[in-house]
Amino acid sequence: MASLRLLCEDITMTAKRILLGISGGIAAYKSAELTRQLIKAGHQVEVVMTESATRFVTPATFQALSGNTVYTDLWDPRPSNAMAHIELSRRADAFLIAPATANLLFKLAHGACDDLISTLAAARTCPLIVAPAMNLQMWQNPPNQRNLAQLRADGVTVFGPGNGSQACGETGDGRMLEPHEIVELLNGFFADKLLAGKKVLLTAGPTYEAIDAVRGITNISSGKMGYALARACRDAGAEVTLVSGPTGMPAPQDIRRVDVASAADMQQAVLTEVGSTNVFISVAAVADYKVKNRSEHKIKKGAVVPTIELEENPDILATVAGLPAAPFCVGFAAESQNLLEFAEAKRRRKKLPLLVANLAQQAMGADDNQVVLLDNAGQHPLPQMPKDEVARAIVRHLARLLPSR
Numbered sequence: 001m002a003s004l005r006l007l008c009e010d011i012t013m014t015a016k017r018i019l020l021g022i023s024g025g026i027a028a029y030k031s032a033e034l035t036r037q038l039i040k041a042g043h044q045v046e047v048v049m050t051e052s053a054t055r056f057v058t059p060a061t062f063q064a065l066s067g068n069t070v071y072t073d074l075w076d077p078r079p080s081n082a083m084a085h086i087e088l089s090r091r092a093d094a095f096l097i098a099p100a101t102a103n104l105l106f107k108l109a110h111g112a113c114d115d116l117i118s119t120l121a122a123a124r125t126c127p128l129i130v131a132p133a134m135n136l137q138m139w140q141n142p143p144n145q146r147n148l149a150q151l152r153a154d155g156v157t158v159f160g161p162g163n164g165s166q167a168c169g170e171t172g173d174g175r176m177l178e179p180h181e182i183v184e185l186l187n188g189f190f191a192d193k194l195l196a197g198k199k200v201l202l203t204a205g206p207t208y209e210a211i212d213a214v215r216g217i218t219n220i221s222s223g224k225m226g227y228a229l230a231r232a233c234r235d236a237g238a239e240v241t242l243v244s245g246p247t248g249m250p251a252p253q254d255i256r257r258v259d260v261a262s263a264a265d266m267q268q269a270v271l272t273e274v275g276s277t278n279v280f281i282s283v284a285a286v287a288d289y290k291v292k293n294r295s296e297h298k299i300k301k302g303a304v305v306p307t308i309e310l311e312e313n314p315d316i317l318a319t320v321a322g323l324p325a326a327p328f329c330v331g332f333a334a335e336s337q338n339l340l341e342f343a344e345a346k347r348r349r350k351k352l353p354l355l356v357a358n359l360a361q362q363a364m365g366a367d368d369n370q371v372v373l374l375d376n377a378g379q380h381p382l383p384q385m386p387k388d389e390v391a392r393a394i395v396r397h398l399a400r401l402l403p404s405r
Contacts, residue, residue, distance in 0.1 A: 022097075202240065380397065
């Protein structure tokens with residue numbers, strides 16, 4: 001039970017005090033939903049706004065959503081010491097500015113203190129995070145890029161921006177990330193950096209083996225577990241590359257995704273990336289067989305039922321684990337029976353330091369998972385949890401095994 005407590009400790013994000021700054025851009029409307037989601041996640045939120053921001057959304061909106069007084073004036077007398085620019089940041093765990101306009105980024109990069117938000121940023125004692133939001137051309141403007149480079153050099157964290165349609169009617173980089181994306185990145189910002197400095201390569205999702213031009217062999221893997229692990233590794237400070245089979249899931253923020261279809265495609269992508277990898281996590285449900293007599297064109301229905309010949313696909317995990325300078329390899333075993341017996345046999349056969357075992361009928365496509373971690377020390381069962389929590393528990397266990405590697 002001690003092992004179980006260690007694996008599950010701190011996997012749920014602790015509530016934080018967030019100081020949310022809102023500057024004057026159309027994306028300020030997203031900040032209302034961002035406030036709601038932060039509160040829903042258990043965080044406490046205090047809002048400060050520029051005068052321009054109040055022209056897009058009223059302070060009353062944010063007061064209702066946050067349950068706290070909204071500050072807009074550098075000279076606000078409500079703090080006991082009449083120094084809102086000092087007191088507000090002292091009681092915050094992070095100062096998040098979303099949206100952060102090009103004008104505000106300029107002021108932050110040059111130390112300006114001409115309103116409440118810029119003065120708070122200059123006088124803060126907590127980390128500063130900005131979520132840029134602006135027109136495509138403003139984002140690409142060289143002075144703006146120089147300001148961002150300076151902010152990053154000064155230790156400011158930048159979330160985004162996203163790519164897509166903008167209020168001006170154009171499409172491209174510059175739009176503020178969606179509220180759920182910011183909340184995800186913010187939770188990761190506070191996570192223990194157990195994998196800092198490590199490069200992690202993961203596979204996720206199903207593979208697809210073509211029968212003809214329109215048909216193929218695949219499986220019911222959703223990719224949820226692999227994507228959750230990719231996010232957990234990113235949050236733990238790792239540089240993450242995700243090799244993904246066909247899923248309907250969007251690429252996680254700040255993770256490089258390589259899209260593939262077949263097992264052969266996946267193996268090629270993995271072997272291309274693995275040379276600089278510290279940890280390889282094989283989560284994908286890779287097809288064991290491919291079609292030997294694949295048809296280039298659609299097979300037409302006829303009197304004779306076509307025969308499909310199969311041949312073995314490459315074993316990606318075994319190939320990586322057998323490399324002369326193999327990274328730390330983590331495998332997954334999805335079984336429908338005899339879970340621990342089959343999983344441990346797989347771990348020993350492929351000489352893996354860590355294997356995650358689960359029942360396929362309970363895990364594939366589901367939002368929750370119940371797994372057992374198998375390593376040289378024995379079996380470490382986890383309770384059924386959401387896959388994001390399972391992923392964080394796996395990362396904690398993985399990080400403890402790495403030093404002895």
